[in-house]
Amino acid sequence: MGSRKILMLIGSILIGALAGFLLLNYVQNVEGEIRQDAQRVPVWVIAQEIPAGTTASDVVRTGRLEQREIESNFRPDNAVTDLSQIQGRVAVANLATNQVLVQGLFADPEVVETTFADLVQSDQIAISITVPKNRAVGGFVEPGDFVDIITLGEPFQSELGDEDAFDAAARQTPYSRPARFLYRGVRIIGVNGRLVGDGIPGAEDEVVVAQDSEEGGMNITLAIPADAAQRLLSVPESNLVLALLPDAWEPVAQANIVYEDFLSDAPLPGELPSLVTPYGRTGFVDLFAEAAEAEAEQSLDQNLEDELFDSLADQAANTDDPSDEG
Structure with a gap:
């Protein structure tokens, strides 16, 4: 009885060893086939560290590249x-x-060695101004944006005209100082040291709000002609306000209507039936929604047209061929 158990044990060991051998042999055969199918090809590999700006000729000459398979x-x-x-x-x-x-x-x-000066056109110069975030669209300005530059003048004084007329106007109007458009459509090329084309890691799906710098405001760099720079720098920075323009904006002059309203004691816009809202008598119109709706309607019309075409094509294909009759 004991010898039978020993024989069974030896048999089990032999069977297990044979199964392991067969499995190992199978795996080795599969690996060999994979290696045969995977053709080895040459590539160039960096053999020594290459500093930025090193020319390709220097890299090759100094042997910093080597070919491997x-x-x-x-x-x-x-x-x-x-x-x-x-x-x-x-x-x-x-x-x-x-x-x-x-x-x-x-x-x-030319691409690698681009400098800040390359962002400035030949007929312009770059200047920087410091504007608080609350006067720069809450910080929602980016390099590449176009903005209006609005100047806030000094409070209205009686020297504007007759003192009695001034005092009467001052009692009737909420306007205390002029706000005038110095320039419209000014191009921003830098915000707090960030330039046009700079990426913001992790900000692909979120709006980035620029913060005030340590000096107490946002550093806005503009590219403008020299004469425009003279005028802009002649205005105290504390009197500047930036207004963001849409992409589809076209240059349109804006008159100094506040000064005229002040002198004529004109009604406020909300008191005028022709205005009422900042967007006119009919109120705000969502152009983005209108464009999306028009696009959806166009897409629906196209789908209906395609379905009609497919239906007619199917009918034509299913029509019996006269030559097959009889």
Whole structure:
């Protein structure tokens, strides 16, 4: 009885060993087939760290690149296969060792060496002004935006005309100082050191509000002609207000209506039947909603037209061919 148990144990061990051998052999065969299918291809690899701005010719001359082979399924689609692809270019950033050389790591010197001056057109100069956030659309201004620059004048004085007439007007109007448009459509190229084209990590899906700088306001950099800069810098920064313009804005002059209303003791807009609201007698019109509705209607019309066309095409296809009759 004991010898039978021993034989059964030995048999079990042998069967387990055989199964393990067969499994190992199968795995090795599969790996071998995968290796045969995975063709090895050459790639260029960074052998030594490459500082930003290094020219491709210096990189090649100093042996900072070397060619290696990797399996084809691991080679990036944008891998540089010929060093002529980076000829005349420079490294866009510090490049670490052992990374595969891909397109985009080297670029034209003009692109890499762009300076702040490149954002300023030849007929303009760049100047900076400091405006509190509450006078710069609450901080919702970005590099690349266009704004109106409104100046707040000194409080109205009786020197504007007859003192009695001034006093009477002052008692009837809420206007205490003029607000005039110095310039419209002024291009912003920088906000608090952030320039046009700068990305904000993590801000792709949210609105970024610029904050006041340590000096007590937002540093707004503008690109404008020299004569416009003279006029703007002649106005105290404490009197400036920025108003954000929509993308579809077109240049339209704005008259100094407050001064005229003050002198003539004109009714307030809300007292005029022709105005009532800031948007006119009919009130606010949501142009974005109207555009979306028009687009939806156009899409619906197109779908109906497509369905009608498909229906007619199906009817034509299902019509019996006269040649088949009889």
